[in-house]
Amino acid sequence: MSDEIRLEPDCQQAVDKLYLFLDRELAEGDWDAVHAHIADCAPCLTQFDVERIVKELVARSCREKAPEMLRARVLTSIRTTVTVTTTERVAGPDA
Ligand SMILES: [Zn+2]
Numbered sequence: 001m002s003d004e005i006r007l008e009p010d011c012q013q014a015v016d017k018l019y020l021f022l023d024r025e026l027a028e029g030d031w032d033a034v035h036a037h038i039a040d041c042a043p044c045l046t047q048f049d050v051e052r053i054v055k056e057l058v059a060r061s062c063r064e065k066a067p068e069m070l071r072a073r074v075l076t077s078i079r080t081t082v083t084v085t086t087t088e089r090v091a092g093p094d095a
C-alpha cells in the first residue's frame with residue numbers, strides 16, 4: 001500500500017475544466033459533474049482549493065494589496081501541491 005496521489009482520468013478532466021468551472025462558464029450539466037467530482041475527490045479538492053485561492057488573490061490584488069498572511073498561506077499551499085506532484089512522478093508506474 002502507498003499513500004501516493006495519482007490523478008484518475010476523471011480528475012484530469014476536472015482539472016482541465018477547472019478554470020471554466022471557477023468562472024462558471026461551464027454548461028450546467030458539466031458544472032454539476034465537475035463539482036460533484038471535486039467535492040468527492042481529495043486530490044482534486046486540494047488542486048481546486050489552491051486554484052481558487054490564487055484566483056481570489058489575483059482578483060483582490062487588482063483592487064488592494066494582498067495581506068502578507070494570505071500571500072504566505074497561498075504560497076505554502078502551492079508548495080505542498082508541487083511536492084505531492086513530484087512524489088507522484090518519481091513513484092510512477094514505470095518505476
Ligand atoms: Zn479527482
